[in-house]
Amino acid sequence: xQTIHQWPATLVQPVGSxxxxxxxxxxxxxxxxxxxxxxxxxxLQLLFYSVGIGQISSEVPQNLSASRPQDRQFIxxxxxxxLSDSGFYLxxxxxxxxxxxxxxxxxxxx
Amino acid sequence: xxxxxxxxxxxxxxxxxxxxxxxxxTNYSPAYLQWYRQDPGRGPVFLLLIRENEKEKRKxxxxxxxxxxxxxxxxxxxxxxxxxxxxYLCASVSGTYKYIxxxxxxxxVLA
Numbered sequence: 578x579q580t581i582h583q584w585p586a587t588l589v590q591p592v593g594s595x596x597x598x599x600x601x602x603x604x605x606x607x608x609x610x611x612x613x614x615x616x617x618x619x620x621l622q623l624l625f626y627s628v629g630i631g632q633i634s635s636e637v638p639q640n641l642s643a644s645r646p647q648d649r650q651f652i653x654x655x656x657x658x659x660l661s662d663s664g665f666y667l668x669x670x671x672x673x674x675x676x677x678x679x680x681x682x683x684x685x686x687x
Numbered sequence: 688x689x690x691x692x693x694x695x696x697x698x699x700x701x702x703x704x705x706x707x708x709x710x711x712x713t714n715y716s717p718a719y720l721q722w723y724r725q726d727p728g729r730g731p732v733f734l735l736l737i738r739e740n741e742k743e744k745r746k747x748x749x750x751x752x753x754x755x756x757x758x759x760x761x762x763x764x765x766x767x768x769x770x771x772x773x774x775y776l777c778a779s780v781s782g783t784y785k786y787i788x789x790x791x792x793x794x795x796v797l798a
Contacts, residue, residue: 609784620691621731621776621788628784667730674719674780678730 579604583668583679590686596641596655598682600668603649608670610651612643615665615681627651658686689715693777693789701797706767708792710760710777717779717787720753720760725774725791734775735762767796 580603590596602608612624623636625643633643640659644652651668663686668679692711700706710720718739723731737744737753737760744751750763764771774791781787 611786613788618695618790620790621778621786623786626784634784669730674736675721675733676723676731676778676786677733681728681730683728 579670579677581668581670581677581679583682585682586680587683588685590658590684592660592686593657596653596658596662596684598653598666600651600653600679601649602670605649605670605672607648608672610645611669611671611676612651612653613667613669615667621667625653660686662686689713689787691777691779691787691789693792695790695792697793697795699795699797700767702768704767706764706771706794706796708762708775708794710762710789712758712779715779715781716755717781719780720751721778721780722751722762723776723778725776731776764794769796769798772796
């Protein structure tokens, strides 16, 4: 069966520090991969999606970037965090129209 | 802009009753609508998908409808239980990668 992992589960970072969140999927090959952010009381905001290694599409221009160095690995990065980057970050995969989400990373920028 | 709207107010119902949640979409015609369940501090879990040419879809105690005239989907949980308490998210799918999520409706089933 397929599983999706995200780490870390929680993170507290100062403004201006770098960020790296990692997501890996097991049990499937060539999945579509997604990064979302969920702010308190708001819906899921699609940040990036990828249909293959090295193929990244950005939905919202901001100080975040994403990379897919391997088929089942998706990384979300920032060089300098802003206060507004705080939120719940979710990675998801799909092979059809259904999406399957990871456990999420709670990021607090102080 | 394309938008999915859900009632942001929490819905409280008595155990055993049917819960009905509403999802409205504006400014586009999605090919698919989906419903997810999200518990606090967890990622959403996929529940049901319905296509625009399907009027109704069922899975155990869950039922989803898709009304393209009203631009609306209804999500029903029959014989609700306290374990059904969660936030339910509606999402549309257009094309292969374009997912738009609503803000979700929090359901609380009272014992």
